[in-house]
Amino acid sequence: MKKIAIVLFNEVEVLDFAGPFEVFSVTGRRAIGQPLDVFTIAEHSRIAARNNLIITPTFTFHNHPTPDVFLIPGGGGYHSDSTPFGSRREMHNPVMLHWIKSHAEKAELILSVCTGALILARTGLLDGLEATTHFLAVNTLRELAPQTRVATEKRFTDNGRIITSAGVSAGIDMAFHVVEKLQGKEVALETASYMQYDYWK
Amino acid sequence: MKKIAIVLFNEVEVLDFAGPFEVFSVTGRRAIGQPLDVFTIAEHSRIAARNNLIITPTFTFHNHPTPDVFLIPGGGGYHSDSTPFGSRREMHNPVMLHWIKSHAEKAELILSVCTGALILARTGLLDGLEATTHFLAVNTLRELAPQTRVATEKRFTDNGRIITSAGVSAGIDMAFHVVEKLQGKEVALETASYMQYDYWK
Numbered sequence A, B: 001m002k003k004i005a006i007v008l009f010n011e012v013e014v015l016d017f018a019g020p021f022e023v024f025s026v027t028g029r030r031a032i033g034q035p036l037d038v039f040t041i042a043e044h045s046r047i048a049a050r051n052n053l054i055i056t057p058t059f060t061f062h063n064h065p066t067p068d069v070f071l072i073p074g075g076g077g078y079h080s081d082s083t084p085f086g087s088r089r090e091m092h093n094p095v096m097l098h099w100i101k102s103h104a105e106k107a108e109l110i111l112s113v114c115t116g117a118l119i120l121a122r123t124g125l126l127d128g129l130e131a132t133t134h135f136l137a138v139n140t141l142r143e144l145a146p147q148t149r150v151a152t153e154k155r156f157t158d159n160g161r162i163i164t165s166a167g168v169s170a171g172i173d174m175a176f177h178v179v180e181k182l183q184g185k186e187v188a189l190e191t192a193s194y195m196q197y198d199y200w201k
Helices: A014-026 A094-104 A116-122 A135-144 A170-183 A185-194 B014-026 B094-104 B116-122 B135-144 B170-183 B185-194
Strands: A003-008 A037-042 A047-049 A053-056 A069-072 A076-078 A084-086 A109-113 A156-158 A162-165 B003-008 B037-042 B047-049 B053-056 B069-072 B076-078 B084-086 B109-113 B156-158 B162-165
Touching: A003 A014, A003 A094, A014 A037, A014 A109, A014 A170, A014 A185, A014 B014, A069 A094, A069 A116, A094 A116, A109 A116, A109 A170, A116 A135, A116 A162, A156 A170, A162 A170, A170 A185, B003 B014, B003 B094, B014 B037, B014 B109, B014 B170, B014 B185, B069 B094, B069 B116, B094 B116, B109 B116, B109 B170, B116 B135, B116 B162, B156 B170, B162 B170, B170 B185
Parallel strands: A003 A037, A003 A069, A069 A109, A109 A162, B003 B037, B003 B069, B069 B109, B109 B162
Antiparallel strands: A047 A053, A053 B053, A076 A084, A156 A162, B047 B053, B076 B084, B156 B162
């Protein structure tokens, strides 16, 4: 089974990771398609997602199978004293940036949701590509990645190996696009139908 | 702040709870609307959601604030040896049924997503009402609740105090409907816009 790693960090936006986690988890579990091996992974062994949803990741950065596909979600911002949290902290976290760079070389697909694109941008992976992010982070992405075309009008951008999506719920559409890319339109439609996601046609 | 309890159990479908959790968590956190106090709660202190997403609930049934609103998600089915899991186990769990019945008396709103409706049906709360569930569980709901009109054509049904939604992703739409009901159309639209959920108009 293809290995799909959903990367977590403190203050990650819940739907950013839970939407694609759901899509990939239910793909290929009925009459058609191939099941995927979906797991969560983080630097630390206890994650407090947004609004204090406490998650124990399946693996940490020190102990995990090599992913075929990995996803960087977003979320976070700045506290009133300017301390960054969530993606705004992770985009300056050398451990996160190193993990992404080293696994990006081998991965078949690299995905971001929402402000996860800011973290990818800091690794240089978005240079020369078309990317999108949460609508409130468009200017930040432009500043971080001047060699990236920021597609504000798209729900997701597909550069072949690197796929980015707009804010929060757009990650769900991006995940169906990835299922279609990996296993074809019929499997993506069947997965959307199972999830009663009437918006994916 | 209004207290919104998201009830969890083993094998709960991830998007069933994570979609509404996200919607309620981000409501009223910007220029308009009132924030909500959203938390997870379960019988046990460690929950393995579908595909082994491990969650530590904020509270257990033995120690939690009284919710103004509570949500019963779905998920689950039967193993090959006919052992029920997820909602199909919880619909026969006296602890779960007792918790629902005792908190239903005081709650302002009672919500279900997907096969969470099967659990609500077993408490008698859906008798005489219109309800919906995952499309694959429609016949089961009809058998469990012969005095309930099962609205297979609707994404959610609103009976005033008891609101049910169809499968998995329909819980997101139902949650926006609840935000609109509690705080008005403008707040629901602003929340959907923040989440880039273009499908809620």
